[in-house]
Amino acid sequence: MVADGRPRPGDPLDPDAAISVRGLVKRYGDRTAVDGLDLDIRRGEIFALLGPNGAGKTTTVEVLEGYRRRDGGEVRVLGVDPARGGRRWKAELGIVLQSGAGDSQLSVRELLEARASYYADPRDPGEVLELVGLTERAGARGRTLSGGQRRRLDVALGIVGRPRLLFLDEPTTGFDPEARRQFWALIRSLRDLGTTMLLTTHYLDEAEALADRVGVLARGQLAEVAVPTALGGRGSAPAVVSWTEDGARRTAETATPTAFVRDLAARFPGEVPDLAVSRPTLEDVYLKMIGGPDE
């Protein structure tokens, strides 16, 4: 897996990485939530962290954001230890928490203007509203927004400071399919502006659509890191060819589906009945990797 840029335990921290983690451990009482995590995230990369509830996603992200103390290991975020990050460091980050940005009597625009004033070089609040599609609701109070609009406001608050690194913790939970597509377009435009992003999500299609690499967390450890199309050996996994012959459904696993189908085609005078060729989906390999449903 060296080709995927995944560090091995004991490697030195990578000074050029946006995020560099070695041997991260976090415990809650006698439960170990994160158990020796090694990870480098390159500058400009979108990295998706997948995993079932309780796998340690939010814990990991909140250690990187400086919200939680770690119990072991070394962490650098934009070259700084999050446990010692000051104002200047925080000004380089954008954080979209799973829990959102709270309730307020202020309007969407006022919230963004207030947030912008904490930063050295903020984005124009009007442009940010445009970017997240909330221009029409600029005058609305935060509490009158729909669930999806609130989440877009959270994202707007996360990016108004012009962060170099953006954390997105389950940003599209509660979005309808169209809102998710719009959100994906927003993430891609932020990537084009050079923003590094660490995304946690439950949606595998979201990780596949957005991420340069995905990491699967299971039981506090990274089960694998890979580009989405190669996760779990997906790219080279045997394909499953299925068809109907003599009135029965037949299936075969093959590493060379093209040759297999060519041979198959020769056995039939016309179309091969009910022919289908499939590779394991991201969901198949993911479920296999995390070992079934939550412990």
Place this chain on the structure above:
Amino acid sequence: MSAPALPSLTRVYGTRARVELREFFRQRESVVFTLAFPVLLLLALGAVLDYDLGAGVGFPQYFMAGVITAGIVGASLQNMAIHIAGERSDGTLKSLAGTPMPASAYFAGKVVQVLAVAVATIVLLLGVGVLVYGIDLPSGGDWLTFAWVSVLGAAACTLLGIAVSTLCRTGRSASATVTPIALVLEFVSGVFLPFDQVPGWLQDVAAVFPVKWLAQGLRSVFLPDALAAQEPAGSWELGRVALVLGAWCVLGLVLCVLTFRWQDRDTR
């Protein structure tokens, strides 16, 4: 790489002050609860109770000190405990902690909010007192006493409110915890009835807490000195008022520094 400079503290303090004022005055419940409640109390009790406390002092004149105490406690102790607990449980504080906003700016905003609400409450109460009950306003040096007693009392209660907010899980539970405590303290501190009618042992209990000393300091402002004889010590004890309120400020500050959290307890 020379990053652009972070905004000055003054600028961020200014933003926080504006945010806090809007948050308060746009929320109908908090305005009614904090601002209108003491006024209604003054109108209701002033209409019902009619004592002569001697030296030509009627109940409304006596009650001005009490109801202003209640107003200051509402603007500081109750307001801080309830709203900061709410901001902690709904994620507002956690979200702010992830920005370069300095922590001091958050508290500066709260101080401006408490001052604005307390001043608005006091002005409203004095206006109603003069117009409806014809109370005598303080004169001369009493204004100075009025100012320092109010500021010191508000400071002690603000710090205590911030500390108490940490004990409560939500704004709602803070309201249910702090409101009865404040009412009981006000009752035993001679806010709603003359302090010399409070049983002696309760007076001793009240003397531990800041509300009693705030009320006593304000009585010295609104009552003629002849009535100082009705105080437990036979005088207004302004020196002790300053000492006790100052001590509560120190204790409150220590509690705040030791206990304040930007996120819920279970997420450490």
